[in-house]
Amino acid sequence: MNHRYTNPYVIGTLLGLVMLFSFYTMGRGVGSSATFARVATAGIDLVAPEHAKTNAYFSKYLSGGRSPLMAWLVFLSLGAGLGGLFSAFIANRVKGEVARGPSIGVSARLWLAMGGGILSGFAARLARGCTSGQALTGASELAFGSWIFMFSIFAGAYATAYFFRKEWL
Amino acid sequence: MGPLYKLGWFDFAYGLQMAGLIGFLFGFVLERAGFGNVRKLTAIFYLRDFAVLKVMFTAIVVCMLGLLYFSVFGWIDLGLVYLLPTYIWPQIVGGLILGVGFIMGGYCPTTSIVATVSGKLDGLIFIVGMIIGSFIFAEIFPLLEGFYSAGDMGAVRLSDVLSLNSGIIALLVCLMAVGTYWFVEKVENKFGDRDTLPGGSKRMKASAAAILILLGLILAIVNPDRIAANRPSPQIQTQKKTEEIQKPTTKTEKPSSSKFEIVEDEGC
Numbered sequence: 001m002n003h004r005y006t007n008p009y010v011i012g013t014l015l016g017l018v019m020l021f022s023f024y025t026m027g028r029g030v031g032s033s034a035t036f037a038r039v040a041t042a043g044i045d046l047v048a049p050e051h052a053k054t055n056a057y058f059s060k061y062l063s064g065g066r067s068p069l070m071a072w073l074v075f076l077s078l079g080a081g082l083g084g085l086f087s088a089f090i091a092n093r094v095k096g097e098v099a100r101g102p103s104i105g106v107s108a109r110l111w112l113a114m115g116g117g118i119l120s121g122f123a124a125r126l127a128r129g130c131t132s133g134q135a136l137t138g139a140s141e142l143a144f145g146s147w148i149f150m151f152s153i154f155a156g157a158y159a160t161a162y163f164f165r166k167e168w169l
Numbered sequence: 170m171g172p173l174y175k176l177g178w179f180d181f182a183y184g185l186q187m188a189g190l191i192g193f194l195f196g197f198v199l200e201r202a203g204f205g206n207v208r209k210l211t212a213i214f215y216l217r218d219f220a221v222l223k224v225m226f227t228a229i230v231v232c233m234l235g236l237l238y239f240s241v242f243g244w245i246d247l248g249l250v251y252l253l254p255t256y257i258w259p260q261i262v263g264g265l266i267l268g269v270g271f272i273m274g275g276y277c278p279t280t281s282i283v284a285t286v287s288g289k290l291d292g293l294i295f296i297v298g299m300i301i302g303s304f305i306f307a308e309i310f311p312l313l314e315g316f317y318s319a320g321d322m323g324a325v326r327l328s329d330v331l332s333l334n335s336g337i338i339a340l341l342v343c344l345m346a347v348g349t350y351w352f353v354e355k356v357e358n359k360f361g362d363r364d365t366l367p368g369g370s371k372r373m374k375a376s377a378a379a380i381l382i383l384l385g386l387i388l389a390i391v392n393p394d395r396i397a398a399n400r401p402s403p404q405i406q407t408q409k410k411t412e413e414i415q416k417p418t419t420k421t422e423k424p425s426s427s428k429f430e431i432v433e434d435e436g437c
Contacts, residue, residue, distance in 0.1 A: 006198075006202055006203075007367045008202055008220040008223035008224045008227070011202040011227075012223060012224040012226065012228045012230075012231065013228075015195070015198050015199075015231075016229070016230065017232075017235070018195055019228060020231070020232050020235035020236065020239075022187075023171070023172060023232070024172060024173065025171065025172065025174060026173070026184060027171070027172030027249055027250045028172075030279075032278045036299040036300045036302075037306075040300045040307065055310070056311060056314070057306065072184060073188070075189045077282055078189060079189040079192020079194075079195070080192040080196030081196060081285070082192075082193050082196065083193035083194060083195060083196030083199075084196035084200040084205060084283035084287065085287070086197060087196070087201050088286065088287040093200075093287055094286075095288050096288040097289060098291050099206065099207040100207070100291065101208065109291055110290070112275075113292075114294050114301075115273055115274065115298065116269075116270045116273035116275065116295060117274050117297060117299045117301070118298040118302040119266050119267070119273065119298075120267055120270035120278060120295070121299030121300060121304075122303070123264070123265075123267035123270055124302075124303075125302075126259045126262065127264055128253065128254075128256070129253065130279070131225075132277075134253060135225065136228055136229060138252075138253040139229045140236065141250065141252055142327045142328060142339075143253045143255065144322065144327050145253065145256060145260045145322070147327060148264070149264040150264070152262075152265050152267075153265075153271065154268060156264060156266065156268020156272075157214050157268035159265075161215060165215065167211075167273075168207075168208055
């Protein structure tokens with residue numbers, strides 16, 4: 001395992017330039033959480049197309065006449081997966097495991113990952129974005145709500161970090 | 170002049186390819202930072218390693234300065250860049266819940282993708298959870314509809330709310346970033362493991378901070394809002410440009426040009 005990570009200020013600068021490139025070329029920033037909403041929509045559309053069409057929220061992803069997966073953020077997430085894989089691969093960091101702190105079991109960690117995922121998926125829809133699509137993108141455009149959202153994320157996590165310390169420390 | 174896509178430089182299909190490229194770079198830099206490692210991500214909430222905050226703030230500052238300078242030089246029309254609307258109450262509550270989800274699950278949406286491709290099963294489970302969470306949201310959406318649009322302020326910027334020009338806001342953001350870096354480095358040196366924390370010379374950090382503040386100061390003096398407003402009717406110019414570029418494609422291939430309209434334009 002290679003633990004030499006790149007300096008966070010260097011990464012931040014590069015990430016800022018990637019976002020600037022995205023704004024300049026496409027007129028929008030990065031993001032990812034809607035990908036998962038679109039996957040959910042595509043799944044429901046496959047199993048119960050009528051239900052998906054009548055649902056007020058799913059139907060918004062079904063408009064436009066193409067598959068809900070033919071979307072900017074879905075491709076961005078696919079790219080992020082490839083880019084992450086490439087970076088992990090050349091640093092020899094690809095390893096099948098359940099990442100967790102030393103004092104928590106595998107099944108407890110997986111249940112908490114599931115719970116955290118459900119909360120995050122729900123919250124990202126409620127706030128119209130996640131850490132990247134709402135906080136990073138919006139904040140660099142100086143959008144008011146995005147700054148409030150970003151501070152709310154840190155507030156929520158710091159307020160409850162104590163209760164999850166056994167999972168990580 | 171950008172943004173290129175909104176001015177008709179490429180069509181939807183090409184935009185998806187751009188998304189793949191931008192995503193690749195995005196995922197690559199996140200993994201380089203160590204954001205596929207869940208304990209590195211959560212260390213911020215135990216005051217041991219503030220890499221998450223440093224990366225986020227630096228990316229925001231760099232991109233903000235880039236956008237404002239591009240606007241000053243006339244390289245981008247910020248009016249055409251999609252600005253996320255503010256719905257203050259769902260954003261506060263959504264942020265708080267997302268924060269709890271972050272510390273409980275260990276990831277945020279994009280970092281869970283990076284973790285999953287690095288072989289972390291918990292990252293994959295987190296993704297499954299997010300799909301379920303989105304499904305639950307959509308199913309109970311009729312109950313949430315009122316709250317979802319609560320506190321609608323429109324697409325407002327900090328400069329509108331604080332009634333200061335964007336240049337002064339940029340300077341304040343730069344000052345806040347430098348102050349935050351200084352503070353969190355003190356904290357992590359106290360609580361964190363110094364062997365794994367990034368190094369970097371004091372002189373280099375001081376010069377970087379000085380450059381950042383200088384760039385903010387120039388913007389505060391130049392006032393990018395005034396320059397953008399004084400530019401001779403950019404709207405008409407851009408429309409003309411779109412027409413010029415669109416016309417030839419309309420003639421050559423009809424089906425692809427009818428796809429030009431931007432179908433979905435949300436942030437995340």
